[in-house]
Amino acid sequence: MIVGRDDGYPWPVAKAGYGAARAVVRTNATMANRSVRFFDEQFRAQARWGRYALNPFEMMVLPHLSGRVLDLGCGLGNLSLEAARAGCKVHAVDAATAGLRDLRKRAKEVRLELNVEFAELAHYRIDEQYDCIVAIGLLMFFPRSVAIKLLQAIRNAVKPGGLAAINVLIEGTTYLEMFEPDHYYLFGEQDLANRFVDWEILESKTDLFPAPGDTVKRFATLVARKPWNNLHC
Numbered sequence: 334m335i336v337g338r339d340d341g342y343p344w345p346v347a348k349a350g351y352g353a354a355r356a357v358v359r360t361n362a363t364m365a366n367r368s369v370r371f372f373d374e375q376f377r378a379q380a381r382w383g384r385y386a387l388n389p390f391e392m393m394v395l396p397h398l399s400g401r402v403l404d405l406g407c408g409l410g411n412l413s414l415e416a417a418r419a420g421c422k423v424h425a426v427d428a429a430t431a432g433l434r435d436l437r438k439r440a441k442e443v444r445l446e447l448n449v450e451f452a453e454l455a456h457y458r459i460d461e462q463y464d465c466i467v468a469i470g471l472l473m474f475f476p477r478s479v480a481i482k483l484l485q486a487i488r489n490a491v492k493p494g495g496l497a498a499i500n501v502l503i504e505g506t507t508y509l510e511m512f513e514p515d516h517y518y519l520f521g522e523q524d525l526a527n528r529f530v531d532w533e534i535l536e537s538k539t540d541l542f543p544a545p546g547d548t549v550k551r552f553a554t555l556v557a558r559k560p561w562n563n564l565h566c
């Protein structure tokens with residue numbers, strides 16, 4: 334099914350030239366990889382335009398969230414903020430400073446408490462157990478071995494009875510602008526489902542979105558519940 338608009342949705346593309354005008358104020362992001370720079374640029378523009386709507390994956394995941402939530406690759410933090418509004422205790426992590434700065438500002442404005450952390454996620458250690466761990470649009474930005482390791486860390490850090498909500502780009506995606514060359518992994522269509530075969534699958538779907546330059550983005554999204562008694566997770 335093709336959904337969305339032809340503007341790079343669900344992650345809109347910043348206007349050409351905007352980045353150059355802003356380059357001087359990029360500090361941490363300047364040292365980050367191409368993917369983080371790409372999104373940092375977008376979040377700066379989105380914050381300026383006030384574009385804070387949840388994307389379709391975030392909308393799908395939000396009703397499943399409860400308790401302690403880890404949002405890996407939180408971006409602008411729209412889902413983190415809504416989850417906190419719904420009563421979750423949220424820990425939001427990303428390396429795009431513009432998104433994190435704006436999230437902190439918005440959380441303060443509406444007096445919601447969120448733990449917002451700057452971190453390079455390639456070798457991130459998840460030190461605690463969570464009721465829900467979300468990684469929407471993150472794991473494909475790492476080489477395969479790193480992506481699979483982080484996916485396994487997510488599985489390990491979800492409490493028994495808790496949820497993992499994962500969304501990735503999959504094979505067939507031809508929009509590659511946002512990737513660091515040779516530093517990404519397009520998952521196979523069934524990869525996520527296969528890796529959570531021992532969990533209860535609550536949602537599982539693929540989507541196709543048109544992207545700039547006659548390209549496409551193909552996504553797989555999975556929401557799965559960890560068994561209460563699975564000692565091997």
Ligand SMILES: C[S@@+](CC[C@H](N)C(=O)[O-])C[C@H]1O[C@@H](n2cnc3c(N)ncnc32)[C@H](O)[C@@H]1O
Nearest residue numbers: 369372406407408427428429453454469470474
């Ligand atoms: C497609 S956006 C998704 C953002 C948000 N989850 C959403 O659904 O709107 C990908 C996010 O992953 C973050 N990201 C990519 N590579 C990263 C890395 N190596 N370390 C930390 N964050 C990274 C980007 O900064 C960006 O916020």
